[in-house]
Amino acid sequence: MNSPETRWHLPRLHPGDTRRLARELDLPELLVRLLAARGYSTPGQIRQFLEPTGAQLHKPDTLPDIAPATRRVCSAVNNRERILVCGDYDVDGVTGTALLVSALRRLDADVISYLPHRATEGYGFSSRVVQFARAEGARLVITNDCGISDHERVAACNDSGIDVIITDHHEPGDYLPNALAVVNPKRADSQYPFRELSGVGVSFRVADALLRERNLPRNGFYNTMLELTAIGTVADVMPIIGENRILVKYGLEQLHQTKRVGLQLLKQVAQIKRKPTPRDIGFAIGPRLNAAGRLEDARLALQLLLEDDPAEARRIAELLDKHNRDRQKYQEDAVQEAIAQVESEGQTRHRALVVHSPNWHHGIVGLVAGKLMNRYYRPAVAVTIEHDAGIARGSMRSIPELNLSELLAVMKPICTKCGGHAAAGGFAVPLERFETLRQTIFEFANQRLT
Known part of the structure; x- marks a missing residue:
């Protein structure tokens, strides 16, 4: 509902301009006015918004530190060094971790993963990640959707002889962690044209750069990774503009015909039978994946995304569906208590x-x-x-x-x-x-x- 204090700020648009654009683009004038109100006021801008294409994606080589990041990963793959992918417990972090693990497996890397427990560790690159990396003999840690402010943990890895590559989309602080590479489009020195990538969006560009570096075909990669990118981008409530709009458009198409067994079963329990929409991600797929990290352990959601066995995937999907129903009840009780507190x-x-x-x-x-x-x-x-x-x-x-x-x-x-x-x-x-x-x-x- 809208608060009585809600104030609308409507841009002033010249009627002649919108009529001219509507005729030129053969679009309803009302649609042109709505787009102009959102800042799309030229034929080129409107066409790109309404008809995004993969050709509009920027090359990943202008992301900061992408070159040393890809070199170090390729070296680890060549030398059979163990790589640990560390993500966050929300949908953005889980999908990004699944994407990087899948991409590294395609490179035949020795890769393991770690997701923090919300209740016992909280958000970010925790000290337990460092301990886990040491215990498992990892020589390289790649973060996803976290790490940009975790100076102490990066230093601890460095002291243990473990290199760290940070991939993140959160705002950096005044100075960056002393990692081997910090890939973040929001860095002050970033030359990448689009700042609003999700965490999984950054991981997608890193994986894309890795395949380019190894001269591997990327079509199949796009088919299996875009669905993960779309899910994480929508679930993290990123603006569906620019590159995000392209990634979500093609990701939804791939989600409709997904080859991932876990996503097939998750769509079944969520009763998504038609081509998925962003609303399906936001209100059906995302909440079920998030329910694992909210009430239990995010590794359950990651396991589903990487699972190949249909019977196990069905078991996990049904368990996530139950967690989501429990979450809805807890949430409703808490919201009512919160509203009462605000008013009282x-x-x-x-x-x-x-x-x-x-x-x-x-x-x-x-x-x-x-x-x-x-x-x-x-x-x-x-x-x-x-x-x-x-x-x-x-x-x-x-x-x-x-x-x-x-x-x-x-x-x-x-x-x-x-x-x-x-x-x-x-x-x-x-x-x-x-x-x-x-x-x-x-x-x-x-x-x-x-």
Whole structure:
């Protein structure tokens, strides 16, 4: 629902221009007006938006550090060094990990994977990843959808003689980790034309560069990897513009005829029988894959995406479907409690909302924040209070008018851990600093949003 305070900002469009474009492109004038309102005001821009093609994809060689990254991976493949792919526990991280593992298997690499546990490790490149890499004899770690702010873990790997390649799409800090390569289109020195790739989108470009380096055909690769890229991009709520629009368009086509047994069974339990749409990903496929990391272990979702055995894939798909139903119940209870808290505390006087409870599962607080953001149209923060551990862990969702990256920079000195991008973020803070953090969020939003 829309808050009574919702304000619409409509661009002023010259009627003559839209009529001329409509005639030139043979399109309804209303459609042209809608596209112009979104910034597509020339024939070329409109054609690219309505008819995206693979030829519009940029070559990956302008991504920062892509050359040393591909050289090091190829060296590891040639020398049979073990490679560890480390991802995040959300859909973007899981699909990106599945993509990189699949691509490296195609290169006949010695590859293993690791996904963190949401409840015991939290987001990012944790110290357990370093321990796991040492124990498994990995000589190279490749991160996906994480790592851009994990300086200490990268240093620990370096001290152990383990090289690190970071692939990430989150906003970098003031300085980069001392990794062998940091592939991120949001780096200040990036020459890559499109900044808004998802984590799996960055992994897709890295895998593409690897196949180019090895002079291997990429058509088959595109057929099996684009579906993963589309799922992660939509589920991570990335803007479906530019390259993302191309990747999602072709990814949906491949998802419709997927050869991945796990995705075939997941579509069955989600009752998707026609060609999938972004809505199918956002409301059926994505939530079921996410349910593993929210309530149990994200490795279950990764196993499904890599599974070849139909019977095992069906078992996992049905289990994820059950987890998703459980998640829906927990979420609805938490949302109602959060709304009651907002209203009883009169938080609508602020330009941001911060709700908290010891009863909420950490895996659903991001969903609670998203529901509040949509209901009240303002940045929302939902926090689970962990008294035994002495910490508060929260997730944040924001409206376009407030870039969370700027708020996260202000929060960083207060938190033990925080990160994210313009629309979403997460943090952990000692309980004794939680009220300070809460007031900081209120003050920041009240100053920025008028």
